[in-house]
Each structure stands twice: as C-alpha cells, then as structure tokens.
Amino acid sequence: MNKVAILDFGSQYTQLIARKIRELGVFSEIFPVGLSISRIKKEKPDALILSGGPQSVYQKDAHLPSKEIFMMGVPVLGICYGSQLMAHLLGGKVIPSKKREYGFAYLEVLDRRGLLSGIKDKGQVWMSHGDRTEEVPSGFIISGETANCRAAVIEWRERKLFGVQFHPEVVHTRQGKKYLSNFLFSLSGLKAEWSMGSFIERKVEEIRRLVGERKVICGLSGGVDSLVTSLIIQRAIKDNLFCIFVDNGLLRKGQYQGLMKRFKDRFGLNVIGLDASRVFLERLKKISSPERKRKIIGEVFIRIFEREAAKIGDVSFLAQGTIYPDVIESNPVKGPSSRIKSHHNVGGLPPRLKFKLIEPLKELFKDEVRALAEELGIDREFIVQHPFPGPGLAVRIVGEVTQERIKVIRDADEIIIEEVKRARLYQKLWQAFAVLLPVKSVGVMGDQRTYHGVVVVRLVQSVDGMTANWFHADHKLLSRISSRIVNEVDGINRVAYDITTKPPGTIEWE
Ligand code: XMP
Numbered sequence: 348m349n350k351v352a353i354l355d356f357g358s359q360y361t362q363l364i365a366r367k368i369r370e371l372g373v374f375s376e377i378f379p380v381g382l383s384i385s386r387i388k389k390e391k392p393d394a395l396i397l398s399g400g401p402q403s404v405y406q407k408d409a410h411l412p413s414k415e416i417f418m419m420g421v422p423v424l425g426i427c428y429g430s431q432l433m434a435h436l437l438g439g440k441v442i443p444s445k446k447r448e449y450g451f452a453y454l455e456v457l458d459r460r461g462l463l464s465g466i467k468d469k470g471q472v473w474m475s476h477g478d479r480t481e482e483v484p485s486g487f488i489i490s491g492e493t494a495n496c497r498a499a500v501i502e503w504r505e506r507k508l509f510g511v512q513f514h515p516e517v518v519h520t521r522q523g524k525k526y527l528s529n530f531l532f533s534l535s536g537l538k539a540e541w542s543m544g545s546f547i548e549r550k551v552e553e554i555r556r557l558v559g560e561r562k563v564i565c566g567l568s569g570g571v572d573s574l575v576t577s578l579i580i581q582r583a584i585k586d587n588l589f590c591i592f593v594d595n596g597l598l599r600k601g602q603y604q605g606l607m608k609r610f611k612d613r614f615g616l617n618v619i620g621l622d623a624s625r626v627f628l629e630r631l632k633k634i635s636s637p638e639r640k641r642k643i644i645g646e647v648f649i650r651i652f653e654r655e656a657a658k659i660g661d662v663s664f665l666a667q668g669t670i671y672p673d674v675i676e677s678n679p680v681k682g683p684s685s686r687i688k689s690h691h692n693v694g695g696l697p698p699r700l701k702f703k704l705i706e707p708l709k710e711l712f713k714d715e716v717r718a719l720a721e722e723l724g725i726d727r728e729f730i731v732q733h734p735f736p737g738p739g740l741a742v743r744i745v746g747e748v749t750q751e752r753i754k755v756i757r758d759a760d761e762i763i764i765e766e767v768k769r770a771r772l773y774q775k776l777w778q779a780f781a782v783l784l785p786v787k788s789v790g791v792m793g794d795q796r797t798y799h800g801v802v803v804v805r806l807v808q809s810v811d812g813m814t815a816n817w818f819h820a821d822h823k824l825l826s827r828i829s830s831r832i833v834n835e836v837d838g839i840n841r842v843a844y845d846i847t848t849k850p851p852g853t854i855e856w857e
Contacts (some may be wrong), residue, residue: 397429596624
C-alpha cells in the first residue's frame with residue numbers, strides 16, 4: 348500500500364491535508380518538523396507533502412530541512428510555506444512581505460500539463476500567507492498565478508517537485524481535491540488502496556504489538572467515539588480489555604441503563620458499570636467555572652479508573668475515544684492554536700497519569716469515526732446519534748450543577764430531541780440540546796406571577812464540529828418546543844433560541 352508522509356511545519360490545516368488524502372484512498376502519516384533525512388528515507392514514503400506553517404524562510408529559527416529532501420527521487424508537494432521552502436532551498440527567491448494575503452484569490456491557469464490538469468481557469472483558491480515566491484529556481488515553471496501572487500503554482504515535472512501557494516486542503520479552495528489527486532495519482536503514480544477497513548487492521552496490529560499480554564481499561568462515555576475505540580481494542584486484545592461505564596449523574600434520561608445492556612449484549616464488551624453520580628455531584632457543589640467543572644469531572648473519572656484498574660490488576664493502559672477536534676481545541680501540550688476548552692478526555696487529565704494512553708482515533712474527524720463505526724457493524728441508530736460531551740449535562744447547566752437543575756435540563760433535552768425527531772430533522776442536525784441559564788425571569792401563568800428559570804434551545808449544523816451554523820428552524824417547530832418546555836418542565840417559564848455561529852461562539856455553552 349502506498350504511503351504519503353506529511354511534514355508538519357505547524358499549519359493549522361495539517362490534519363485537513365491528511366484527511367483529504369485519506370478521502371482520496373491513500374494512507375498518510377504526519378511527521379513533525381526536524382525529522383532527519385535518514386528517518387524520512389527509512390519511512391519509505393511514496394510521496395511527500397510539506398505543509399504550510401506560520402514561519403518565514405528568513406526567520407532566524409525557521410524550520411529549514413536539508414535540500415536533500417528534494418533529491419530523494421520521491422515526489423514532493425509543498426503547500427504555502429512548503430512551497431516557499433522548496434523555492435528558497437533550491438535557489439529561487441522568496442520575498443518577505445509585511446502585508447499578509449488572507450482570503451480568496453482566483454487562479455489563472457498558465458499550463459495544464461501537470462498539477463493543473465483539469466483545473467478550471469479563474470477558480471477560487473484560499474490564500475493565507477505573508478511571504479511569497481518571486482523567482483522560481485531553475486528547472487521550475489510557473490503554471491498558475493493570482494493577482495497578488497505570481498508564482499501561485501510552481502512545478503518541475505521531470506523531478507516531480509510541485510508547490511502551491513494556496514491551500515488545496517480547505518473547502519474554500521474550489522476543486523481542492525483535484526490538485527491533490529493530480530499530485531498523488533497522475534503525477535506520482537500512487538494507487539488508491541487505503542480504506543477504513545485497512546485503518547482498523549493497522550490499528551489492531553499496532554495495539555496488539557504495543558500492549559502484548561498487558562491489560563487496558565477504556566472509559567465508555569455512551570458516545571460513538573469511545574465505543575469504536577473499545578471495539579478496535581477488543582479485536583486486538585480480546586478479554587484483556589476492560590471497559591468502564593460510569594454513571595456520573597450527568598447523562599441523558601435513561602441513557603445509563605439502556606447503554607449498559609447494549610454494550611454487553613450487542614457488542615460483547617467486558618464492561619464494568621458503576622454508579623458514581625453522588626461523588627460527581629458532591630465534587631461539583633458550588634462550582635460555576637466551566638473550566639473548573641471540566642477539570643473536576645476529568646479528575647473524578649480518572650480516580651475511578653485508577654481504583655478499578657487496581658482491582659483488575661496489571662493495567663498499563665488507558666484507552667480513550669479522543670478525536671482530532673478534541674485535541675486541537677484542548678491544546679494539551681503546545682501547539683499552534685490556543686486552548687478553547689478542556690475536552691474532558693484530553694485537557695482534563697491530571698499531569699501525573701498512572702497509565703499510558705491509547706487513542707486510536709486521535710487523527711480522525713467525527714464523520715470518519717462514523718464511517719469506521721459502520722465498518723465495525725455498529726447499528727445505524729447509534730452511529731447517527733448526536734455527539735454528547737464527555738462532561739455531560741454539566742456543561743449545559745450554566746452556573747452550579749444541582750440535582751434539581753439536572754432534572755430540568757434532562758426534561759427539556761428530552762422534549763427537544765422528541766420534537767426534532769418528530770420533525771424528521773434529527774439527522775440533518777449536528778446537535779440539538781437545551782442549556783439552562785443561571786437567571787430567573789418574570790412570567791405569568793394562570794393569572795399568577797411566576798419567577799422561574801430560562802432554557803435556551805440550541806440547534807446546530809456542522810460537518811466536523813470545528814465550525815457550526817445555528818439552524819434556521821421552522822417557527823412551528825420552535826413554537827412547539829417552547830410551549831412544551833414551559834408547560835411540561837417544572838421551574839421554567841421562558842425559552843430562548845440561540846442564534847450564534849461557531850466561531851465566534853462554541854457549540855456547547857461551556
Ligand atoms: P464546542 O463546544 O467546543 O464543541 O464547539 C465541539 C464539539 O465537541 C463536543 N464536546 C466534547 N466532546 N468531550 C467530548 O467528548 C468534551 O469535553 C467535549 N466538549 C465539547 C461538543 O458537544 C461538540 O460536538
């Protein structure tokens with residue numbers, strides 16, 4: 348099977364490059380900058396992609412690989428900084444620019460015999476760069492230009508070296524995949540042989556080798572990510588996987604009992620079920636800060652896992668269903684982006700963890716995990732269920748989490764889901780849920796003054812959870828949800844609808 352190595356120069360889009368390559372049916376692996384030429388050669392890649400990055404080739408500490416990278420006989424595609432690197436290292440001229448070009452540009456095709464085969468003229472591309480290539484090294488031609496960038500596409504076809512100043516991996520670049528498929532297939536001669544099935548096989552093999560005869564525990568959250576993680580590990584190590592499903596008191600109505608049965612009967616998982624709702628509630632008492640809540644919940648989970656692991660004995664690994672958006676937004680170590688919120692399976696981990704982590708889905712996006720779930724035979728109803736955050740309803744209760752407030756949010760949540768399903772919208776939405784605010788408002792009911800709580804309804808559409816749009820819901824649906832919540836949920840006399848996109852908002856309120 349062919350393999351593409353992506354050298355990551357720190358672009359926020361590197362994972363997107365990997366994802367697009369997977370979509371094209373080719374296996375890819377991301378490597379950090381600073382990888383030596385001998386290491387790269389050892390990986391035996393069939394093609395190399397140099398990602399973008401925030402640096403300038405002229406910066407003192409710029410990441411400049413050896414130019415041997417272009418002489419290994421392996422086809423190379425440089426994207427943005429990667430393209431400038433190629434030009435700079437091979438004798439071209441990159442000029443610094445104080446003004447960043449950020450946004451859309453339109454690509455004029457000058458030569459269609461290589462990377463731009465089948466690319467429409469004046470198609471939209473997405474630019475995000477400061478420096479630009481002014482002169483190409485000898486051997487190269489310029490095959491595409493934009494108004495502000497003369498060398499938008501450069502190529503030396505005989506040597507199979509290509510560079511694009513824009514980002515073909517982002518959706519804003521029309522025909523983005525076409526540039527990548529030209530590079531992979533017609534120019535580099537790779538074959539599309541990778542699939543989700545082969546991803547599973549590779550992970551199973553990796554985990555088997557890593558774990559050996561040791562034991563692994565895996566926390567099940569009730570969502571598809573942790574279930575897929577468990578099923579992959581189960582394939583690898585059978586009964587040496589111990590799943591733990593904790594009722595933290597922050598799950599949806601009826602979720603714990605229903606799922607416990609399903610994990611055992613339907614998937615044959617080795618599951619330990621624990622009711623720890625009192626502990627969670629106790630530790631969350633009087634806590635209103637979103638990050639504190641997330642940290643506390645993460646910590647309590649870990650303590651429970653540690654206790655259970657001690658009972659099982661000889662547990663060396665903790666498996667988690669972390670997916671890529673969790674990693675990027677929690678930014679646990681240091682990365683290109685800032686911390687948005689500590690997703691409980693990433694940022695909520697205490698610094699001194701007794702286990703090594705296994706996170707087989709760490710590079711994947713949600714829809715890819717769903718495709719894996721299908722491959723693993725998980726039923727459709729489970730796969731299409733909306734994502735549910737690890738810290739559960741706690742991050743939908745703004746302010747203090749109490750038993751009474753959990754009841755309110757559960758009842759409101761149930762109504763919203765029922766109505767969304769009745770309107771046949773469930774699968775069109777990324778998520779639909781209720782948020783409870785820490786304010787009261789005055790109302791009137793049956794001639795009596797009321798002074799009760801406020802619920803916010805959040806319906807969003809998204810492809811991967813990284814960005815989202817609020818759903819332009821039909822007024823009849825909103826009206827049904829509103830009147831049912833006010834009538835059926837004790838303690839609520841007002842319902843509001845959230846019309847915030849992500850960014851600038853996030854999907855969850857905390
Ligand atoms: P935000 O609120 O950051 O959420 O826009 C993006 C997506 O991630 C889900 N989410 C979480 N998932 N653990 C998870 O497993 C978490 O701590 C967590 N926080 C948010 C959220 O529901 C949305 O789908």
